[in-house]
Amino acid sequence: MAHVVNLVSNTYHLIDKYEDPRVRHWPLVSNPICATVTTLAYIYIVKFLGPRMMQNRPPFQLKNTVLVYDFLQMLFSAYVFYEIGMSGWFTGEYSLRCQPVDYSNRPNALRMLHAWKWFHIAKFTELFDTFFLVLKKKNSHVSVLHVVHHSIMPVSTWFGVKFCAGGHASFNSFVHIIMYSYYFLSAWGPHLQKYLWWKKYLTRLQILQFLSVTVHSFLPLLTDCDVPHCQLWFILSHAFLFLGLFSIFYNETYKKKQLVVKKE
Numbered sequence: 001m002a003h004v005v006n007l008v009s010n011t012y013h014l015i016d017k018y019e020d021p022r023v024r025h026w027p028l029v030s031n032p033i034c035a036t037v038t039t040l041a042y043i044y045i046v047k048f049l050g051p052r053m054m055q056n057r058p059p060f061q062l063k064n065t066v067l068v069y070d071f072l073q074m075l076f077s078a079y080v081f082y083e084i085g086m087s088g089w090f091t092g093e094y095s096l097r098c099q100p101v102d103y104s105n106r107p108n109a110l111r112m113l114h115a116w117k118w119f120h121i122a123k124f125t126e127l128f129d130t131f132f133l134v135l136k137k138k139n140s141h142v143s144v145l146h147v148v149h150h151s152i153m154p155v156s157t158w159f160g161v162k163f164c165a166g167g168h169a170s171f172n173s174f175v176h177i178i179m180y181s182y183y184f185l186s187a188w189g190p191h192l193q194k195y196l197w198w199k200k201y202l203t204r205l206q207i208l209q210f211l212s213v214t215v216h217s218f219l220p221l222l223t224d225c226d227v228p229h230c231q232l233w234f235i236l237s238h239a240f241l242f243l244g245l246f247s248i249f250y251n252e253t254y255k256k257k258q259l260v261v262k263k264e
Contacts (some may be wrong), residue, residue, distance in 0.1 A: 019162050020103060022113060028120065028158075035158040039151045042127050046142055050134035059137040063187060066132055070184035073125065074177060080119050081173035087112035088166065096216065098225035101167030109166070116165035119173065120157040126150060145245045156238060168220055168227045169235060175209050178202060203250045210243040 023029045087108050088094035102109040127150055133141045160169055182202055185192050217235045220227040 020101075020113075020165060022103070022105070022110075023117075023161060023165075026117065026161075028124075029117070029161050032155065032158055032162075035154040038124060038127075039154055042130070043147065043151055046130045046134055046147060050131070051139055054134060054137055060135040062132055062136060063189070066187045067184065069128060069132070070180050070187055073122075074180035074184060076118075076122055076125070077173045077176035077180060080115060080122060081171070081177060083111065083115035083118065084166075084171050084173065087115055096219070098220050098223055098227065099166075099168045100226045101164045112166040113161075116157075116161045119171060120154070120161045122173075122176075123150075123153040123157050126153070143249070145249050148245065149242065152238070152241075156234075159234065164228070164231045167231070168217070168225075169231070172209055175206055178205065200250070200254045203246060203253070207243065207246050207250060210239045210246065213239040214243065 028034050088099075091108070093108065102112070130142055130146065130150055133139070133146075179202060182196060182199065186196055214236060217232045217239065219225075221229065221232055
Protein backbone atom coordinates (compact mmCIF):
# COMPACT_ATOMS: atom_id res chain seq x y z
CA MET A 1 0.00 0.00 0.00
CA ALA A 2 2.85 2.34 0.83
CA HIS A 3 4.31 1.79 -2.65
CA VAL A 4 1.00 2.79 -4.23
CA VAL A 5 0.79 5.96 -2.12
CA ASN A 6 4.37 6.86 -3.05
CA LEU A 7 3.67 6.24 -6.73
CA VAL A 8 0.60 8.50 -6.69
CA SER A 9 2.50 11.16 -4.73
CA ASN A 10 5.43 11.09 -7.15
CA THR A 11 3.08 11.24 -10.12
CA TYR A 12 1.36 14.35 -8.81
CA HIS A 13 4.74 15.88 -8.03
CA LEU A 14 5.84 15.39 -11.65
CA ILE A 15 2.55 16.81 -12.93
CA ASP A 16 2.94 19.92 -10.76
CA LYS A 17 6.54 20.34 -11.90
CA TYR A 18 6.03 20.07 -15.65
CA GLU A 19 2.41 21.15 -16.23
CA ASP A 20 1.41 24.19 -18.20
CA PRO A 21 0.48 26.68 -15.41
CA ARG A 22 -2.22 28.21 -17.62
CA VAL A 23 -4.37 25.07 -17.29
CA ARG A 24 -3.74 24.25 -13.63
CA HIS A 25 -7.33 24.80 -12.56
CA TRP A 26 -9.15 23.81 -15.73
CA PRO A 27 -11.92 21.21 -15.35
CA LEU A 28 -11.07 17.87 -17.03
CA VAL A 29 -7.42 18.94 -17.21
CA SER A 30 -6.25 19.66 -13.65
CA ASN A 31 -5.51 15.95 -13.08
CA PRO A 32 -5.69 12.69 -15.09
CA ILE A 33 -8.46 11.15 -12.98
CA CYS A 34 -11.39 12.15 -15.21
CA ALA A 35 -9.75 10.92 -18.43
CA THR A 36 -8.57 7.67 -16.81
CA VAL A 37 -11.89 6.84 -15.15
CA THR A 38 -13.80 7.70 -18.33
CA THR A 39 -11.55 5.39 -20.35
CA LEU A 40 -11.95 2.48 -17.93
CA ALA A 41 -15.73 3.00 -17.74
CA TYR A 42 -15.92 3.18 -21.55
CA ILE A 43 -14.11 -0.15 -21.99
CA TYR A 44 -16.31 -1.83 -19.39
CA ILE A 45 -19.52 -0.49 -20.93
CA VAL A 46 -18.80 -1.28 -24.58
CA LYS A 47 -17.17 -4.68 -24.04
CA PHE A 48 -19.11 -6.09 -21.10
CA LEU A 49 -22.07 -4.17 -19.64
CA GLY A 50 -23.59 -2.90 -22.89
CA PRO A 51 -23.59 -6.20 -24.84
CA ARG A 52 -24.93 -8.01 -21.78
CA MET A 53 -27.82 -5.54 -21.35
CA MET A 54 -28.65 -5.70 -25.07
CA GLN A 55 -28.40 -9.48 -25.34
CA ASN A 56 -32.14 -10.16 -25.11
CA ARG A 57 -33.37 -6.84 -26.43
CA PRO A 58 -34.06 -5.70 -30.00
CA PRO A 59 -31.62 -3.14 -31.42
CA PHE A 60 -32.51 0.51 -30.95
CA GLN A 61 -33.55 2.48 -34.04
CA LEU A 62 -31.36 5.54 -33.76
CA LYS A 63 -31.29 6.92 -37.28
CA ASN A 64 -32.34 10.48 -36.44
CA THR A 65 -30.18 10.59 -33.31
CA VAL A 66 -27.13 9.38 -35.21
CA LEU A 67 -27.75 11.84 -38.06
CA VAL A 68 -27.82 14.78 -35.65
CA TYR A 69 -24.80 13.44 -33.75
CA ASP A 70 -22.68 12.91 -36.88
CA PHE A 71 -23.58 16.34 -38.24
CA LEU A 72 -22.65 18.04 -34.94
CA GLN A 73 -19.41 16.07 -34.74
CA MET A 74 -18.58 17.16 -38.28
CA LEU A 75 -19.11 20.82 -37.32
CA PHE A 76 -17.19 20.35 -34.06
CA SER A 77 -14.21 18.87 -35.94
CA ALA A 78 -14.31 21.71 -38.47
CA TYR A 79 -14.31 24.28 -35.65
CA VAL A 80 -11.33 22.66 -33.89
CA PHE A 81 -9.44 22.34 -37.18
CA TYR A 82 -10.04 26.02 -37.98
CA GLU A 83 -9.05 27.23 -34.51
CA ILE A 84 -5.83 25.19 -34.37
CA GLY A 85 -4.98 26.28 -37.89
CA MET A 86 -5.63 29.98 -37.29
CA SER A 87 -3.62 29.85 -34.07
CA GLY A 88 -0.42 29.07 -35.93
CA TRP A 89 -0.37 26.66 -38.85
CA PHE A 90 -2.45 28.73 -41.29
CA THR A 91 -0.90 32.07 -40.32
CA GLY A 92 2.70 31.13 -41.14
CA GLU A 93 3.80 31.40 -37.49
CA TYR A 94 4.44 27.67 -37.13
CA SER A 95 7.40 25.79 -38.58
CA LEU A 96 6.88 22.29 -39.93
CA ARG A 97 10.49 21.49 -39.10
CA CYS A 98 10.72 22.73 -35.51
CA GLN A 99 7.99 24.37 -33.45
CA PRO A 100 8.38 24.63 -29.64
CA VAL A 101 5.29 25.15 -27.50
CA ASP A 102 4.44 28.78 -26.80
CA TYR A 103 3.60 28.97 -23.08
CA SER A 104 3.06 32.74 -23.11
CA ASN A 105 -0.19 34.66 -22.85
CA ARG A 106 0.00 36.02 -26.39
CA PRO A 107 -3.44 36.00 -28.07
CA ASN A 108 -2.48 33.29 -30.57
CA ALA A 109 -0.84 31.16 -27.88
CA LEU A 110 -3.99 31.32 -25.76
CA ARG A 111 -6.14 30.64 -28.82
CA MET A 112 -4.10 27.51 -29.53
CA LEU A 113 -4.41 26.42 -25.91
CA HIS A 114 -8.20 26.75 -25.98
CA ALA A 115 -8.38 24.97 -29.33
CA TRP A 116 -6.56 22.03 -27.79
CA LYS A 117 -9.01 22.11 -24.89
CA TRP A 118 -11.85 21.60 -27.36
CA PHE A 119 -9.82 18.94 -29.15
CA HIS A 120 -9.57 17.12 -25.80
CA ILE A 121 -13.30 17.47 -25.14
CA ALA A 122 -14.01 16.05 -28.61
CA LYS A 123 -12.36 12.78 -27.56
CA PHE A 124 -15.07 12.38 -24.91
CA THR A 125 -17.97 13.14 -27.25
CA GLU A 126 -16.54 10.70 -29.82
CA LEU A 127 -17.07 7.85 -27.37
CA PHE A 128 -20.73 7.93 -28.38
CA ASP A 129 -19.65 6.37 -31.68
CA THR A 130 -19.28 3.09 -29.82
CA PHE A 131 -22.28 3.52 -27.53
CA PHE A 132 -24.54 3.82 -30.58
CA LEU A 133 -23.02 0.68 -32.10
CA VAL A 134 -23.72 -1.24 -28.90
CA LEU A 135 -27.30 0.02 -28.72
CA LYS A 136 -27.83 -0.98 -32.37
CA LYS A 137 -26.29 -4.41 -31.58
CA LYS A 138 -23.57 -3.96 -34.18
CA ASN A 139 -21.02 -5.61 -31.93
CA SER A 140 -18.93 -6.78 -34.87
CA HIS A 141 -18.08 -3.11 -35.49
CA VAL A 142 -16.74 -2.76 -31.94
CA SER A 143 -13.37 -4.09 -33.03
CA VAL A 144 -10.01 -4.04 -31.29
CA LEU A 145 -8.96 -1.10 -33.48
CA HIS A 146 -12.14 0.82 -32.66
CA VAL A 147 -11.94 0.32 -28.88
CA VAL A 148 -8.18 0.86 -28.60
CA HIS A 149 -8.38 4.08 -30.61
CA HIS A 150 -11.27 5.55 -28.62
CA SER A 151 -9.94 4.46 -25.22
CA ILE A 152 -6.46 5.88 -25.72
CA MET A 153 -7.39 9.30 -27.03
CA PRO A 154 -8.93 10.93 -23.88
CA VAL A 155 -5.78 10.19 -21.88
CA SER A 156 -3.52 11.09 -24.80
CA THR A 157 -5.14 14.48 -25.42
CA TRP A 158 -5.17 15.16 -21.66
CA PHE A 159 -1.39 14.82 -21.76
CA GLY A 160 -1.27 17.22 -24.71
CA VAL A 161 -3.38 19.95 -23.08
CA LYS A 162 -1.72 19.55 -19.68
CA PHE A 163 1.88 19.77 -20.83
CA CYS A 164 2.30 20.78 -24.46
CA ALA A 165 -0.76 22.31 -26.13
CA GLY A 166 0.34 23.25 -29.61
CA GLY A 167 3.94 23.38 -30.71
CA HIS A 168 5.17 20.56 -32.91
CA ALA A 169 2.26 18.29 -32.02
CA SER A 170 -0.01 17.29 -34.89
CA PHE A 171 -3.78 17.01 -34.90
CA ASN A 172 -6.35 14.94 -36.77
CA SER A 173 -9.43 17.14 -36.88
CA PHE A 174 -9.25 17.46 -40.67
CA VAL A 175 -9.54 13.69 -41.08
CA HIS A 176 -12.45 13.69 -38.64
CA ILE A 177 -14.33 16.22 -40.76
CA ILE A 178 -14.21 13.78 -43.67
CA MET A 179 -14.88 10.78 -41.44
CA TYR A 180 -18.02 12.23 -39.86
CA SER A 181 -19.18 13.45 -43.26
CA TYR A 182 -19.02 9.84 -44.40
CA TYR A 183 -20.84 8.62 -41.28
CA PHE A 184 -23.50 11.30 -41.75
CA LEU A 185 -24.19 10.31 -45.35
CA SER A 186 -24.09 6.60 -44.53
CA ALA A 187 -26.62 7.04 -41.71
CA TRP A 188 -29.29 8.09 -44.24
CA GLY A 189 -29.61 4.47 -45.34
CA PRO A 190 -29.01 2.17 -48.33
CA HIS A 191 -30.19 4.69 -50.94
CA LEU A 192 -27.11 6.83 -50.17
CA GLN A 193 -24.73 4.11 -48.99
CA LYS A 194 -24.43 2.70 -52.51
CA TYR A 195 -22.77 5.94 -53.60
CA LEU A 196 -20.19 5.92 -50.81
CA TRP A 197 -17.59 4.05 -52.82
CA TRP A 198 -14.80 6.07 -51.23
CA LYS A 199 -14.89 4.38 -47.82
CA LYS A 200 -11.60 2.56 -48.38
CA TYR A 201 -9.96 5.83 -49.39
CA LEU A 202 -10.96 7.25 -46.01
CA THR A 203 -8.98 4.44 -44.38
CA ARG A 204 -6.07 5.22 -46.70
CA LEU A 205 -6.28 8.86 -45.62
CA GLN A 206 -6.10 7.79 -41.99
CA ILE A 207 -3.02 5.66 -42.71
CA LEU A 208 -1.45 8.58 -44.59
CA GLN A 209 -2.19 10.77 -41.58
CA PHE A 210 -0.19 8.51 -39.25
CA LEU A 211 2.66 8.32 -41.75
CA SER A 212 2.78 12.12 -41.90
CA VAL A 213 2.67 12.34 -38.08
CA THR A 214 5.61 9.92 -37.91
CA VAL A 215 7.72 11.96 -40.34
CA HIS A 216 6.68 15.25 -38.76
CA SER A 217 7.59 14.09 -35.25
CA PHE A 218 10.93 12.66 -36.33
CA LEU A 219 12.18 15.94 -37.80
CA PRO A 220 12.96 17.70 -34.46
CA LEU A 221 14.84 14.59 -33.31
CA LEU A 222 17.24 15.07 -36.21
CA THR A 223 17.91 18.76 -35.57
CA ASP A 224 18.79 21.07 -32.71
CA CYS A 225 15.18 21.87 -31.84
CA ASP A 226 13.82 22.98 -28.48
CA VAL A 227 11.00 20.42 -28.40
CA PRO A 228 11.09 17.92 -25.50
CA HIS A 229 12.00 14.48 -26.83
CA CYS A 230 9.52 12.86 -24.44
CA GLN A 231 6.73 14.78 -26.20
CA LEU A 232 7.90 13.59 -29.60
CA TRP A 233 8.26 9.95 -28.55
CA PHE A 234 4.84 10.10 -26.93
CA ILE A 235 3.35 11.20 -30.26
CA LEU A 236 5.43 8.67 -32.21
CA SER A 237 4.26 5.80 -30.01
CA HIS A 238 0.66 6.62 -30.93
CA ALA A 239 1.52 7.02 -34.60
CA PHE A 240 3.27 3.62 -34.72
CA LEU A 241 0.41 1.89 -32.88
CA PHE A 242 -2.37 3.31 -35.04
CA LEU A 243 -0.38 2.95 -38.23
CA GLY A 244 -0.07 -0.76 -37.49
CA LEU A 245 -3.70 -1.23 -36.44
CA PHE A 246 -5.17 0.70 -39.37
CA SER A 247 -2.87 -1.09 -41.83
CA ILE A 248 -4.04 -4.47 -40.49
CA PHE A 249 -7.67 -3.32 -40.72
CA TYR A 250 -7.20 -2.13 -44.32
CA ASN A 251 -5.50 -5.36 -45.33
CA GLU A 252 -8.20 -7.56 -43.77
CA THR A 253 -11.14 -5.45 -44.97
CA TYR A 254 -10.14 -4.61 -48.53
CA LYS A 255 -7.13 -6.52 -49.80
CA LYS A 256 -8.32 -9.95 -48.66
CA LYS A 257 -11.75 -9.30 -50.17
CA GLN A 258 -10.10 -8.41 -53.48
CA LEU A 259 -8.17 -11.68 -53.42
CA VAL A 260 -11.37 -13.65 -52.77
CA VAL A 261 -13.13 -11.90 -55.67
CA LYS A 262 -10.22 -12.65 -58.02
CA LYS A 263 -10.21 -16.33 -57.05
CA GLU A 264 -13.94 -16.62 -57.70
